[in-house]
Amino acid sequence: xxxxxxxxxxxxxxxxxxxxxxxxxxxxxxxxxxxxxxxxxxxxxxxxxxxxxxxxxxxxxxxxxxxxxxxxxxxxxxxxxxxxxxxxxxxxxxxxxxxxxxxxxxxxxxxxxxxxxxxxxxxxxxxxxxxxxxxxxxxxxxxxxx
Amino acid sequence: xxxxxxxxxxxxxxxxxxxxxxxxxxxxxxxxxxxxxxxxxxxxxxxxxxxxxxxxxxxxxxxxxxxxxxxxxxxxxxxxxxxxxxxxxxxxxxxxxxxxxxxxxxxxxxxxxxxxxxxxxxxxxxxxxxxxxxxxxxxxxxxxxx
DNA sequence: CCTTGAGTTGAAGTGAACTTCAACTTGCAG
DNA sequence: CTGCAAGTTGAAGTTCACTTCAACTCAAGG
Numbered sequence: 001x002x003x004x005x006x007x008x009x010x011x012x013x014x015x016x017x018x019x020x021x022x023x024x025x026x027x028x029x030x031x032x033x034x035x036x037x038x039x040x041x042x043x044x045x046x047x048x049x050x051x052x053x054x055x056x057x058x059x060x061x062x063x064x065x066x067x068x069x070x071x072x073x074x075x076x077x078x079x080x081x082x083x084x085x086x087x088x089x090x091x092x093x094x095x096x097x098x099x100x101x102x103x104x105x106x107x108x109x110x111x112x113x114x115x116x117x118x119x120x121x122x123x124x125x126x127x128x129x130x131x132x133x134x135x136x137x138x139x140x141x142x143x144x145x146x
Numbered sequence: 147x148x149x150x151x152x153x154x155x156x157x158x159x160x161x162x163x164x165x166x167x168x169x170x171x172x173x174x175x176x177x178x179x180x181x182x183x184x185x186x187x188x189x190x191x192x193x194x195x196x197x198x199x200x201x202x203x204x205x206x207x208x209x210x211x212x213x214x215x216x217x218x219x220x221x222x223x224x225x226x227x228x229x230x231x232x233x234x235x236x237x238x239x240x241x242x243x244x245x246x247x248x249x250x251x252x253x254x255x256x257x258x259x260x261x262x263x264x265x266x267x268x269x270x271x272x273x274x275x276x277x278x279x280x281x282x283x284x285x286x287x288x289x290x291x292x
Numbered sequence: 293c294c295t296t297g298a299g300t301t302g303a304a305g306t307g308a309a310c311t312t313c314a315a316c317t318t319g320c321a322g
Numbered sequence: 323c324t325g326c327a328a329g330t331t332g333a334a335g336t337t338c339a340c341t342t343c344a345a346c347t348c349a350a351g352g
Contacts, residue, residue, distance in 0.1 A: 094251040
């Protein structure tokens, strides 16, 4: 078995056939066709799907994921180095997200946990003791930008 | 200023007025009304919104958040202890999520990063070397249950 | 061959979480 | 008292990420 049918590919990747077709329509993955127009997937496509699933876990939209995957070579099967470059960048994203979540965890115990949370007074959520009027409140803590 | 108008509350919480109305319809927050039927928010409601935003960051649905918030007393303003109890449970969820993300990060460098990722062979994503037929593949790594 | 399970398509449906709209009312500064 | 920014409502619209459906074709075992 050189290539996989959509059913097998779905089973291997843990993603429903309908989702795989959707990903293909959206340009996230690709497939060859048999003479009878059925999809056949190369096993290397499993890497793409794994990458997609991991990125989704980090809260990345399919749009952004497509953009990331677009950096892989189009005309040849991506090499280890190609994947390494890509995933290195995303490891950073993951690390940022992890750092944010750790901050959230600490603030949750330290701030809501102690009952002091009032957003406009709490040092943790509003580090500069900046009152409203300048704009967001919780955003300072919650924004990806923050 | 004892209570906040929806505009002020939106500014303080970093959540759009339309979202606040939506949260209220969904039973996540509450407001008093003026004689002219306008919303007035107590500052303690900011805590709820902060909690909602934090929980959303962890990937929790509003449905689940409502269920969590339902554990707060209805007839009195939640005390420090009330919030402490609630946020303690959620600190655990956050920690689980953080652990998952750390695992994802390690797998990303160790697995996709090295180029070995093929899902059905990779030890990291498929720790028991369990081949398809038993069901999911990547799911083993990515499922909340896993 | 024939049957049957797996695959194909475009179009429409779903659910979550909001936003936008239109038509109307309130509240406060001048 | 007036003007106007800010508030109110229900209904409909939007985006994302899929799923479901109907009608049809393909592939492979008996």
